[in-house]
Amino acid sequence: MANSNLPRRIIKETQRLLSEPAPGISASPSEENMRYFNVMILGPSQSPYEGGVFKLELFLPEEYPMASPKLGRICLDILKDKWSPALQIRTVLLSIQALLSAPNPDDPLSENVAKHWKANEAEAVETAKEWTRLYASGV
Amino acid sequence: MDSEDDMHDANDMDSLDDDYYSEESIVASDEEHNSGDDYDFEDDTVEITSKQQPSKGSLIVRPPMRIRLETGKVKRDNITVYVVDGSVFPSIVAFLDRKREQGKHTTKSKSPELRVQHYTVLSEADIRQLQEDDTTRVSNVLSISKVSASILLRHYNWSVSKVNDDWFADEDRVRRTVGLLDIPVVHFPNLKEVMCGICFESYPCNKIISAACGHPFCSSCWLGYISISITDGPGCLMLRCPDPSCGVAVGQDMINVLVSEQDKEKYSRYLLRSYIENNRKTKWCPAPGCEYAVNFVMGVGSYDVACNCTYGFCWNCTEEAHRPVECDTVQKWIQKNRAESENMNWILANSKPCPKCKRPIEKNQGCMHMTCTPPCKFEFCWLCLGSWQEHGERTGGFYACNRYETAKQQGVYDECEKRREMAKNSLERYTHYYERWATNQASRLKAINDLQQMKSENFLSSLRNNKGHLQIEKLTDKYSMPETQLKFIIDAWLQIIECRRVLKWTYAYGYYLPEHEQIKREYFEFSQGEAEAGLERLHQCAEKELQEYITSAEQPTSAFHEFKTKLTGLTSVTKTFFENLVQALENGLADVDVDSVGCSRTASTKSYGGGSKKKGRGKSRGSGSDPSLEE
Numbered sequence: 113m114a115n116s117n118l119p120r121r122i123i124k125e126t127q128r129l130l131s132e133p134a135p136g137i138s139a140s141p142s143e144e145n146m147r148y149f150n151v152m153i154l155g156p157s158q159s160p161y162e163g164g165v166f167k168l169e170l171f172l173p174e175e176y177p178m179a180s181p182k183l184g185r186i187c188l189d190i191l192k193d194k195w196s197p198a199l200q201i202r203t204v205l206l207s208i209q210a211l212l213s214a215p216n217p218d219d220p221l222s223e224n225v226a227k228h229w230k231a232n233e234a235e236a237v238e239t240a241k242e243w244t245r246l247y248a249s250g251v
Numbered sequence: 252m253d254s255e256d257d258m259h260d261a262n263d264m265d266s267l268d269d270d271y272y273s274e275e276s277i278v279a280s281d282e283e284h285n286s287g288d289d290y291d292f293e294d295d296t297v298e299i300t301s302k303q304q305p306s307k308g309s310l311i312v313r314p315p316m317r318i319r320l321e322t323g324k325v326k327r328d329n330i331t332v333y334v335v336d337g338s339v340f341p342s343i344v345a346f347l348d349r350k351r352e353q354g355k356h357t358t359k360s361k362s363p364e365l366r367v368q369h370y371t372v373l374s375e376a377d378i379r380q381l382q383e384d385d386t387t388r389v390s391n392v393l394s395i396s397k398v399s400a401s402i403l404l405r406h407y408n409w410s411v412s413k414v415n416d417d418w419f420a421d422e423d424r425v426r427r428t429v430g431l432l433d434i435p436v437v438h439f440p441n442l443k444e445v446m447c448g449i450c451f452e453s454y455p456c457n458k459i460i461s462a463a464c465g466h467p468f469c470s471s472c473w474l475g476y477i478s479i480s481i482t483d484g485p486g487c488l489m490l491r492c493p494d495p496s497c498g499v500a501v502g503q504d505m506i507n508v509l510v511s512e513q514d515k516e517k518y519s520r521y522l523l524r525s526y527i528e529n530n531r532k533t534k535w536c537p538a539p540g541c542e543y544a545v546n547f548v549m550g551v552g553s554y555d556v557a558c559n560c561t562y563g564f565c566w567n568c569t570e571e572a573h574r575p576v577e578c579d580t581v582q583k584w585i586q587k588n589r590a591e592s593e594n595m596n597w598i599l600a601n602s603k604p605c606p607k608c609k610r611p612i613e614k615n616q617g618c619m620h621m622t623c624t625p626p627c628k629f630e631f632c633w634l635c636l637g638s639w640q641e642h643g644e645r646t647g648g649f650y651a652c653n654r655y656e657t658a659k660q661q662g663v664y665d666e667c668e669k670r671r672e673m674a675k676n677s678l679e680r681y682t683h684y685y686e687r688w689a690t691n692q693a694s695r696l697k698a699i700n701d702l703q704q705m706k707s708e709n710f711l712s713s714l715r716n717n718k719g720h721l722q723i724e725k726l727t728d729k730y731s732m733p734e735t736q737l738k739f740i741i742d743a744w745l746q747i748i749e750c751r752r753v754l755k756w757t758y759a760y761g762y763y764l765p766e767h768e769q770i771k772r773e774y775f776e777f778s779q780g781e782a783e784a785g786l787e788r789l790h791q792c793a794e795k796e797l798q799e800y801i802t803s804a805e806q807p808t809s810a811f812h813e814f815k816t817k818l819t820g821l822t823s824v825t826k827t828f829f830e831n832l833v834q835a836l837e838n839g840l841a842d843v844d845v846d847s848v849g850c851s852r853t854a855s856t857k858s859y860g861g862g863s864k865k866k867g868r869g870k871s872r873g874s875g876s877d878p879s880l881e882e
């Protein structure tokens with residue numbers, strides 16, 4: 113089983129994520145595969161995503177931490193060329209939370225939203241709120 | 252950005268007079284690039300003289316020589332001296348100084364012609380040396396380690412002057428940006444064990460390695476971190492401490508301690524490449540497999556450079572050398588050719604039906620003068636399929652094969668079925684220019700090949716061409732001329748190769764020359780026609796007439812001497828024609844601007860002026876040439 117020879121680093125990170133979770137963020141490893149995490153991030157207050165809960169799946173590849181965690185379609189520089197092995201799961205999740213408070217239109221999380229954002233910020237905020245209501249609330 | 256931009260230069264400098272040089276002037280020959288062959292395509296001599304800064308050296312350069320059409324003689328503008336400040340342009344000056352030193356110990360004398368180049372061809376050893384010199388210089392001036400100097404230079408794209416400027420303006424800011432620290436930011440209290448920031452394992456202090464910042468990582472984590480970065484590409488040259496908040500640079504010294512031999516080698520290659528690729532004054536030679544680079548000094552003069560591998564290319568756009576045609580025109584032309592390539596494949600075919608007997612005639616020579624096989628023996632022009640006898644005569648004695656409208660009027664395009672299919676005038680027009688462009692290219696390659704064969708080791712020792720005939724040595728024996736006196740043959744071929752290149756590009760130029768600019772077009776076509784006619788005579792003489800002296804059993808020595816006079820004359824006449832053509836195009840045909848037509852060019856107005864073009868052409872063709880050379 114892969115879990116038996118899990119690197120010390122992943123074990124330590126997991127322990128800390130569980131014992132001292134960052135506010136608004138929960139990350140728990142799957143029982144079958146300790147490299148696979150279910151993540152939930154609360155939409156930050158004062159942001160268009162307030163009241164939403166964002167569910168993500170995070171996977172630590174074999175090369176982790178030399179390679180970044182895999183997070184599906186998330187546009188975050190530290191997951192790409194800015195990754196450093198000294199970054200951690202916690203730092204990645206905090207960055208995503210920050211991204212939800214202030215999306216960066218030049219590094220689009222969703223191309224559509226980003227386009228909107230540049231063209232008309234107010235309208236985009238409404239769209240984001242609407243999407244939060246429709247898809248990310250009431251968990 | 253640098254004041255070396257102020258340095259001007261020139262090219263095509265031939266035979267400078269002795270009085271252009273001060274006493275210290277020395278010609279340095281580039282030994283390590285030289286194959287010991289007297290007939291190198293390139294002539295990478297540099298001329299160095301002292302002026303103002305006797306110990307530093309300066310480059311002495313002139314604008315290209317001017318050629319006056321009306322006299323056919325060469326006149327030179329005044330010499331201009333541009334001083335290269337050793338502190339701004341240090342490595343190249345030092346490099347040239349070294350070349351000069353080498354030159355002093357050189358016994359082999361290069362050609363008496365002194366040339367100044369606006370570029371330097373660099374071997375890998377040269378590049379390493381220049382890089383080392385720059386790094387040492389920065390290290391000394393800023394009192395930092397050589398590794399730090401190298402990091403700094405890499406960030407500043409290897410501009411020593413920019414590094415100096417910024418450093419002395421705000422050293423702290425430069426240190427922060429580049430990641431050079433003088434004091435560590437992290438100190439270990441006297442702990443027995445320290446935790447690696449990547450694997451989270453604890454290690455005794457002596458197993459922990461840090462960059463200047465002190466952030467602790469174990470050696471195997473460092474190894475993984477650096478190897479991944481080296482595998483990723485040249486970004487490893489900008490490697491920083493893994494700690495995301497840190498940004499301290501990781502230099503080559505640390506890398507060499509930690510990684511495999513293979514990765515060290517890769518890193519060092521990236522560093523070398525960076526010196527060329529991140530430096531706007533240098534580029535790699537684009538010839539496949541060539542490992543030379545070229546350092547180019549911006550300023551006056553053309554972008555054409557000749558690499559030591561013999562490939563000539565444009566420093567600006569890295570296409571094949573295309574002087575006197577501009578880069579934009581070349582790009583447009585290349586794209587056009589790409590778009591039309593399917594339509595044009597047939598043009599590259601090596602055989603055409605004889606215009607008289609319709610049998611397919613294969614082109615296996617470089618010149619355009621074709622002779623059909625017996626019994627037909629019809630002599631015609633490969634390009635326009637017109638009779639060779641009438642080639643220069645049918646329009647009143649002047650060469651018109653290069654002109655689209657004239658060639659079309661001859662009705663020769665009907666000769667070929669393919670052409671009939673080309674209903675559209677635009678395609679037909681393009682075809683005219685493309686065929687001439689492509690055929691001159693093919694002819695040039697053939698000439699390079701022929702020359703190569705003549706120069707090859709094999710040729711000089713066994714001296715057999717593909718027909719089994721002895722060539723130069725045979726001539727040496729036959730006409731009791733030492734081999735050195737046969738240099739005129741090589742010179743002729745070099746001239747042919749260069750002229751085919753220029754001629755080829757003038758067809759791209761002609762294609763884009765606006766049709767409504769009537770006077771310019773006529774002047775251009777006249778100059779091009781003169782040059783082309785001259786080149787055909789030269790090429791034919793070097794190719795076919797020379798063969799007669801090699802293959803035939805008995806030819807009097809006096810005849811061979813006459814041949815020598817003829818070939819030498821044709822070489823020089825053709826050279827002049829092409830210099831005129833290049834000059835005219837580089838001036839944007841400005842010589843025929845309305846005001847200059849009437850006055851300064853009385854002697855040559857008859858050559859291209861509107862009404863008189865049908866008469867008196869024969870005379871102007873030979874301007875500046877020995878009448879005895881006229882065929």
Ligand SMILES: [Zn+2]
Pocket residue numbers: 462464465466492493494497498499
């Ligand atoms: Zn650090």
Ligand SMILES: [Zn+2]
Pocket residue numbers: 447448449450451452468469470471472473
């Ligand atoms: Zn470690």
Ligand SMILES: [Zn+2]
Pocket residue numbers: 536537538541542543558559560561562
């Ligand atoms: Zn080359």
Ligand SMILES: [Zn+2]
Pocket residue numbers: 554565566567568569570573577578581
């Ligand atoms: Zn160019």
Ligand SMILES: [Zn+2]
Pocket residue numbers: 605606607608609610623624627628629
């Ligand atoms: Zn025939």
Ligand SMILES: [Zn+2]
Pocket residue numbers: 632633634635636637642652
């Ligand atoms: Zn012709």
